[in-house]
Amino acid sequence: MNKVVNDAKEAIRGIADNMTLMLGGFGLSGIPENCIAALVESDVKGLTCISNNAGVDEFGLGLLLKKHQIRKMISSYVGENAEFERQLLSGELEVELIPQGTLAERCRAGGAGIPAFFVPAGYGSEVADGKEIREFNGKMHLLEHALTADFAIVKAWKGDTHGNLIYRHTANNFNQAMATAGKITIAEVEELVPAGTLDPNQIHTPGIFVQRIFQASSLEKRIEFVTTRS
């Protein structure tokens, strides 16, 4: 098991122009900050990014958008990003919007060898356009297809040298499903420990799904909307 790489730069080796990436995170929570920074530095372009959101102007995927490295976003919600809006309206950027639960399940299906499955979400809406529709138990469903990616890039709390991952709180979100669906999956972790350190009953992502792992060098972990009670 030689899954440990030194840093984000080494981790993203092989990511080339026009590839499809999955990136974990919900809003700015649980996003692979180090890998995104390395991608910005790499100048790779024409990327299709599968990510629930598209970051904000100066953080997360917004940094890749700003440098025009993304050709297409596949997301469920892309607000909170003025540059995104500008590129979309000018036609520089393509966007495919997918209901959030369908997006999560399509990633899981991609990792689980399930090429297609039926869900009710989107029936009667434009999401159903062109899709096979079938009734089950008196309810209409759409046939949805699995998603996979050349690289899946996830962020975990703890990870071990075998690639086993544990997420923290709501920073898990899309990371767990996406980790299964990359031809190569890169995990950026807050704390990298030797195999045998983590409780084997408490692994969220078993190491078989992870090909490269490294300890993040610094994480800003920016909060999008700080909300407090008095």
Next chain:
Amino acid sequence: MNKVVNDAKEAIRGIADNMTLMLGGFGLSGIPENCIAALVESDVKGLTCISNNAGVDEFGLGLLLKKHQIRKMISSYVGENAEFERQLLSGELEVELIPQGTLAERCRAGGAGIPAFFVPAGYGSEVADGKEIREFNGKMHLLEHALTADFAIVKAWKGDTHGNLIYRHTANNFNQAMATAGKITIAEVEELVPAGTLDPNQIHTPGIFVQRIFQASSLEKRIEFVTTRS
């Protein structure tokens, strides 16, 4: 949240003749012993039991078989049970055999509101008889349908009063998927603790899936094949 019941007898209330049950466990590991004992005592009959295996002659589902309470087994492997074989050959018992991974996924799908999905397992075999076949990515797949049950009965290691469950080692097996797919899900746990005791990051089955929970009064936890090294 009033999910705690006193014992297995109270937990199985409402299980009636000819109902469909899901029962967790693999072999004799992780089976809901207390609930099985209560079912034996209840004399409920005509049951359809969805369980990966069928127990052994004197333990697990074998106890229900012995009393002719099971009409049909839906399983992936039913060896290690002479009475089972006798009932099957005599036509007293019906058996539907399903590839193990398809069985697990059909339970998960039942809980996840996915009525049907495609898998490659069984293509070209008699498992494919009568099923819709479709090619994806150059490979043939079968359309498989979700399974649900009137009651799902699972066994966990630790559980809290909200119904959150943690399994131990390979005693998880089918319990986690089945826990999601019962109209009513009963959890039998080795240790029942107050809500707030378990680490919320380490819950295998979130409490929303569990309607009744109780601490098992005594567990034999029989081993089917003791195998040791010297």
Next chain:
Amino acid sequence: MPLDKNGIAKRIAQELHNGYYVNLGIGIPTLVANFIPEGMEVILQSENGLLGIGPFPLKGEEDPDLINAGKQTITYIKGAAFFDSSTSFAMIRGGHIDLTVLGAFEVSEQGDISSWKIPGKMVKGMGGAMDLVASAKNIIVAMTHTDPKGNSKLIKSCTLPLTGVGCVKRIVTDLAVVDVTNDGFKLIERAPGVTVEEIASKTAGKLIIEGEIPEMAL
């Protein structure tokens, strides 16, 4: 007098029952959490992966790993559970959520809902709304009865792109509680001081008014 946001949220809170698992959408629905009756245990789901949302954190205790579906910092209650997005929507799609409350641009007589897209405006996406409306057992819409121009939002057929069809069971607005029935909208309650005539005049879809319509008890 029409209700304000908090009034709408307060009325919706009356729909809660002990032991309910509830998903509250962004905006007015989020406010419902503030009106859960004392002593009632309701578990709030956040579709980004939490059962058991707690109050907003105290200043200085915000955690970037702990946000709600609106990306606001939150806390969690005792007995909470975290999980990934596919498990979260397994709960939603599988019908395990007892009640979903969300906002809308329009609701039709048939219970269709438009809530995510206005042609000509920047489309941000549907998030989890389509999954929620397609699968929840009980869906309540929280919205104003009319748009800022005074146009009714309870209409015969939705004019905006749909989020889901035939799914809304009840609508709580600043003016009224209205149910979606097989025969059209049915007026259930009126906001304190609001007349049946005003509600009827601001409801574009067919509105069934039977007998005395009580005022909301807030």
Next chain:
Amino acid sequence: MPLDKNGIAKRIAQELHNGYYVNLGIGIPTLVANFIPEGMEVILQSENGLLGIGPFPLKGEEDPDLINAGKQTITYIKGAAFFDSSTSFAMIRGGHIDLTVLGAFEVSEQGDISSWKIPGKMVKGMGGAMDLVASAKNIIVAMTHTDPKGNSKLIKSCTLPLTGVGCVKRIVTDLAVVDVTNDGFKLIERAPGVTVEEIASKTAGKLIIEGEIPEMAL
């Protein structure tokens, strides 16, 4: 001389590579674990929910919560992970397992495999075999070259109910290593002291023999 069970397992162990994730079926395949070369790291999957099977436990250390797919007591290694059955088969179905080794009654020239059902005999079930053969990237069958009556188990077309079609890549028997190619079986190696003629006579399907066939290096 034909190999015994351990000989077959030892030969199959030569197919392992460092870092492989491997699923070993019940019977001869399980023995492969005993011959993993020193210093090579191979992670064994148990489809009932474990990555990282360790050796059998010492007497007195058996744990009823810790068994393999054959329901035998086991242990786990450092870096192991436990998970539920649906996740386990997500790994298998998703093609994440590098190598699957399983037994068979028959293998056809096309790589079809029969391994689970003999008409007229009690049918115990396919367990996880159909999932494994339908999805593994690399499938090796471990079996005797002939059945107890001397009938070849490497045949033109399977006569018994199928487990999977066109999936077996390599067969390791007591007599030989045989690959499944587009043109039929291809003899790769012979067991020490076993002649090509004996292998050919005991192979009912088309057997390609090209050049000198080396003995297995065990």
